[in-house]
Amino acid sequence: MHDTILDKATGATLGEVTLDDAASADRTIATADAAFRSGPWRYDANLRQVALAGWADELERHGDELAAIIRGETGKVRRECDREVAMAIDALRFNSGAARSVAGTAHELPDGSAGHLVRVPVGPAAFVTPWNWPLFLLLRDMAPALAAGVTAVIKPAPLTPLATARAIELAGGHVPAGVLNMVRGGADIGQLLSSDERLKVVAFTGSTQVGRDVARTVSGRLGRPFLELGGKGVSVLHDDADLDAAIDTILTFGFITAGQMCMANSRVLAHRSVADEVRDRLVDRVSRLVVGHPDDPAVDTGAIVSTTQAEKIRGYLEIARNDGTLLVGGEQPGGLDLPGEFITPALVAGDQIDTRLLKEEIFGPVVTLETFDSDADAVRMANDTDYGLAAAVWTNDLRRAWQSARALDFGTVWLNRYNRTFSEVPSGGMKASGVGRTRGFDGIHEFMELKHINFDVGHLAV
Ligand code: NAD
Numbered sequence: 001m002h003d004t005i006l007d008k009a010t011g012a013t014l015g016e017v018t019l020d021d022a023a024s025a026d027r028t029i030a031t032a033d034a035a036f037r038s039g040p041w042r043y044d045a046n047l048r049q050v051a052l053a054g055w056a057d058e059l060e061r062h063g064d065e066l067a068a069i070i071r072g073e074t075g076k077v078r079r080e081c082d083r084e085v086a087m088a089i090d091a092l093r094f095n096s097g098a099a100r101s102v103a104g105t106a107h108e109l110p111d112g113s114a115g116h117l118v119r120v121p122v123g124p125a126a127f128v129t130p131w132n133w134p135l136f137l138l139l140r141d142m143a144p145a146l147a148a149g150v151t152a153v154i155k156p157a158p159l160t161p162l163a164t165a166r167a168i169e170l171a172g173g174h175v176p177a178g179v180l181n182m183v184r185g186g187a188d189i190g191q192l193l194s195s196d197e198r199l200k201v202v203a204f205t206g207s208t209q210v211g212r213d214v215a216r217t218v219s220g221r222l223g224r225p226f227l228e229l230g231g232k233g234v235s236v237l238h239d240d241a242d243l244d245a246a247i248d249t250i251l252t253f254g255f256i257t258a259g260q261m262c263m264a265n266s267r268v269l270a271h272r273s274v275a276d277e278v279r280d281r282l283v284d285r286v287s288r289l290v291v292g293h294p295d296d297p298a299v300d301t302g303a304i305v306s307t308t309q310a311e312k313i314r315g316y317l318e319i320a321r322n323d324g325t326l327l328v329g330g331e332q333p334g335g336l337d338l339p340g341e342f343i344t345p346a347l348v349a350g351d352q353i354d355t356r357l358l359k360e361e362i363f364g365p366v367v368t369l370e371t372f373d374s375d376a377d378a379v380r381m382a383n384d385t386d387y388g389l390a391a392a393v394w395t396n397d398l399r400r401a402w403q404s405a406r407a408l409d410f411g412t413v414w415l416n417r418y419n420r421t422f423s424e425v426p427s428g429g430m431k432a433s434g435v436g437r438t439r440g441f442d443g444i445h446e447f448m449e450l451k452h453i454n455f456d457v458g459h460l461a462v
Contacts (some may be wrong), residue, residue, distance in 0.1 A: 001018070001019040001021070002016050002017065002018055002019065003016070003017050003019055003158060003161075003184070004016055005017060005073055005159070005160075005161065005162055007072040007073070007075070007340075008072070008073065008074060008075025008159075008302075008303045008304075008305050008306070008340050008341075009072075009075045009293060009294050009302055009303040009338055009340040010072075010293075010338060010339065010340065011338075011339035011340065012072070014069070014072045014073060014162060015162055017161050017162075017165075017184050018184065019184050019185045019189075020183045020184050020185045020189055022192060024183070025183045025185070025189055025192050025193070026192075026196075028153055028181045028182070028183050029124070029153055029181075029193075029196055029198050029199065030198075031178050031181050032124040032151040032152060032153045032178065032179075032181045032198075032199075033123075033124050033151075033198045034178060035124075035151045035176070035177070035178025035179055036121075036123055036124045036150065036151040038178075040176075041149060041151060041176055041178075041179050042120075042121050042149040042150075042151075043149070045099045045100050045102070045149070046100065047176070048096075048099040048146060048147060048149065049096050049097065049099045049100050050096075050174075051096075051146075051171075051174045051175045051176070051179075052092045052093075052095055052096035052099065052143065052146060052147065052174075052175075053092070053093065053096040054173075054174035054175075055092055055170065055171045055174045055175055056089045056092035056093045056096065058170045058171070058173075058174060059085065059088060059089050059092070059167060059170060060089050062166075062170055063082070063085045063086075063089075065166070066081075066085050066135065066163055066166060066167065067081040067082045067084070067085050068081070069162050069163040069166055070084055070085070070134065070135060070160075070163045071294055071295065072162075073131075073134070073159065073160040073161075073162050073163065074131060074132065074133075074134070074160055074257075074305060075294055075302050075303030075304070075305055075340055076132075076257045076258065076260075076294055076302045076303070077294045077299055077300070077301065077302045078294055078295055078297070079297070080256065080257060084133050084135055084136045085135065085136075087136045087139075087140075088135045088136045088138075088139040088140075088167070090423050091136070091139040091140050091143040091144075091423050091439075092139060092143050093423075094143070094423035094424060095143040095144050095146065095147040095423070095444070096147070098144070098147050098441065098444060099146075099147035099148075101441075102119055102147070102148065102441070102444055102448070103119070104116060104117040104118040104119050104450070105117045109454075112456075112457065112458050112459035113454050113455055113456050113457060114454070114455040114457050115452055115453075115454050115455075116452070116453045116454075116455070117450055117451070117452055118450075118451050118453060119148075119445065119448040119449070119450060119451075120149075120448060120449050120451050121148045121149030121150045121447060121448055121449075122148070122150060122200040122201055122224070122447050122448055122449050123150065123198070123199075123200035123201075124150060124151045124152070124153065124198055124199055124200065125145055125150045125151075125152055125153070125199060125200060125201040125202070125203060125447060126152075126153045126154075126155065126193040126194075126196075126199045126201070126202045126203065126204075127141060127142050127145075127152055127153070127154045127155070127203045128155045128190050128193065128202065128203070128204045128205070128206065128214070129154070129155070129156050129157060129164070129205050129206075130157050130205055130206045130207075131157035131159040131160040131305055132257050132260045132261055132262075132305070133257070133261070134156055134157065134160040134161075134163050134164055135163045135164060135167055137205045137228075138154060138156070138164055138167075139167075140438055140439065141203045141205065141226070141228070141438050141443070142154070142203070143423075144438065144439065144440075144443035144444040144446070144447065145201070145203065145444075145446075145447040146175075146179070147444050148444045148445075148447040148448045149447075149448075150200075150201070150447050151178060151179045151180075151181070152179065152180055152181060153181050153182075153183060153193060153199060154168070154180065154181065154182045154183070155182070155183050155184070155185065155189055155190055155193060156182070156184070157206075158184070158185065158186045159305060159306065161182075161184055164182065165182060168180050168182055187210075190204075190210075190214070191213075191217065194213075194214050194217035194218050195217050195221065197221055197223070199223065200223055200224060201223065201224045201225075201226050201446070201447055202214055202218045202223060202224070202225055202226065203226040203228075203446075204225065204226065204227050204228070205227075205228040205229075205262075206228075206229065207229065207230055207361075208229040208230040208361075208386075208387075208432045208433070211225075211227045211229040211230075211434070214227065215227060215435070224446075225435060225436075226435065226436040226438075226446055227429075227434045227435045227436060228262070228428060228429065228433075228434045228436075228438060229262075229389075229429055229432060229433050229434045230262060230361040230363075230387055230389070230432065230433060231262040231263055231264070231361065231387050231389030231390055231429065231433050232266055232267060232359065232360075232361055232385045232387040232389070233253070233262075233263050233264055233265045233266055233267065233389060233390040233391065233392075233418075233419075234265070234266075234267040234268070234269060234382045234385075234390075234391045234392070234410075235249070235250055235265050235267070235268050235269070235391070235392040235393075235394060235418060236269045236372075236378045236379075236382055236391070236392065236393050236394065236404060236408075237268065237269065237270040237271060237274060237278060237394045238271050238375070238378075238393070238394060238395035238397070238400060239271040239273045239274055240395050240396045240397055241271075241274070241394035241395055241396075241416075242394065242396070242416065243274065243277065243278065243281070245394075245416065246278075246394045246416075247278070247281050247282060247285060249265070249392075249417065249418045250265055250268055250282070250367065250418075251282075251285050251286070251289070252418075252419075253265040253418045253419045254266060254268075254345075254365075254367040255286075255289060255300060255301050255345045255365050255367070256419070258301040258302060258303070258304055258343070258345075258364065258365045259301075259313075259345075259362065259363065259364045259365040259366060259367075260304070260305060260309070260363050260364065262389055262390075262433075263389060263390040263412075263419050263421075264363075265367070265390075265392070265418055265419070266361075266362060266366065266367055266368065267358065267367070267368050267370070267382075268282070268367060268368065268369045268370070269369075269370050269371075269372050269378050269381055269382060270369060270370070270371060270372070271371075271372060271373075271378075272371050272372065272373050275369070275371040278369065279327070279347075279349050279369055282347050282349075282367070282369060283327050283328050283347055286328050286329055286345050286346070286347045286367070287328045287329070289301060289344070289345045291333040291336065291342050291343070291344050291345070292333070292336055292338075292342075293336075293338060300345070301345060301365055302342075303338075303340035303341055303342055304340070304341040304342065304343055304364065305341075306341065307341055309341070309363065309364070310341035310343060310364075312362075312363070312364070313343055313362060313363070313364030313365070313366065314330075314343070316356065316357055316360075316362045316364070316366060317330035317343075317346060317366065319354045319356060319357060320346075320348045320353070320354065320357060320366075323350075323352055323353070323354055324350070324352075325348045325349060325350040325352060325353050325354075325357075326346060326347075326348055327347045327348065327349050327350075328346065328347050329343075329344040329345045329346030329347060329365070329366075330343060330344065330346035330366070331343070331344045332344075343364060343365055344365070345365040345366075345367075346365060346366045346367070347367055347368075347369060348366060348367070348368045348369070349368065349369035349370075351371075353368055353370065358370070358384075358385070359384070359385045359386065361387065375400060375403070375404060378404065379404060379407040379408060382408055382410075383407075383408060383409045386431055386432040387429070387431060387432055387433045388409045388410045388411060388429055388430030388431035388432070388433045389410060389411055389412070389428075389429040389430075389433035389434070390410055390411070390412045390413075390414075390418075390419070391408045391410040391412070391413045391414075392413065392414040392415070392416075392417065392418045393405055393408070393413065393414075393415055393416075394416055395415075395416075401415045401416075409430050409431060410430060410433075411427055411428045411429045411430050411433065411434070411437075412427050421439070422439070423439055423440070424439070424440050425439060425440050426438065426439050426440040426441075426442040426443055427439055
């Protein structure tokens, strides 16, 4: 079976891919398994360091090409694609160095023996990725896993397999054969990976709904599900917030990738004393955002990835329109002659916002604005969602910032900024936003086992 990959903005054909069936996917898993068992990848941290560094350099040399592929297959604006490639390279470079620094501990035990606790790679792992940031999200999770010594079976989203395939091609000559393996397909191939006992970890980035399914299947066979799921990012604006900085930041991260991002700042909570000003300034700024061809540097938001996704977003907008809470946007942009799906950035505000818009992940260019009266109110309202991925607190009061940050049930909380992530700092979701932490040494340990090797060395004779 074949699939045609289209440019999400222009509708142009970007490539044809051959989809896997159960037999070919099985052979690919066997290759990853054999490469793990035979070594030397799993034993040789120096080999891994050099390979990841070489791959990073190769991606940098082909940065423009990769960004152009991502631009086409996702439909998002070009500067986000350049950023994505840079972040993927950074993940490889950090983990290249980290590969040489993974260590265990040693114990002198009461019976005179020596216990060495060593970290060993868990085995072959699957990496199942979504369509919004295809290359970066793969390397965010997989670069630490490769540093740990696992071999990989990679399944990109059916809408966006091309940048992943090209990046893997570019690894040739750096990463040994058999370490990186790719399968192509949708839910059927994803389920096959979840149920295959040879894959010790299934690292899944995607929706919470599918993540639950992956968790059930992988746990059922005593594998490890590693899940980076949906989000409902929130910014809390206190009465002493720097509104200029906060509003600029909300504009950038509320509508990044046209809101199709797990960490998108889709909710804003403003203290009652500043709420009217925040609303008026957001209405003005949101109405001036430019929707259009993602190659145009003047454009703020590009295409919605598919008609299915656009219909889902329009369904939420319809609720807000009927309730009278849609203040601006949510329309077909005028004068845009492109076959892709486009929606103008929307602001939803008022006392009667439907709870579905406040609690569910819309995954589109829609930001909601609510009002609170006290610090306790703000925390309660922000936490009133199943998701717990990312939040921000805007205030100049250090005590209030600390106390709010501690009380918010989110895996990352920024103070007076938003969406800053680092290869060295673990991140991930609380509640329905995920299980496990990616990045940093914790991200490497997710793909390792602790193994105790005990030596009978006798008591010290002193
Ligand atoms: P999705 O859950 O529909 O698909 C994700 C991947 O899973 C795709 O490769 C898909 O083919 C595969 N898949 C589908 N059904 C499967 C099954 N039953 N078993 C195994 N694999 C299956 O998600 P999407 O629409 O591609 O991406 C959007 C979602 O991803 C949003 O919810 C977003 O918040 C989330 N996301 C999370 C993060 C994060 O880091 N937490 C990052 C980006 C996106």
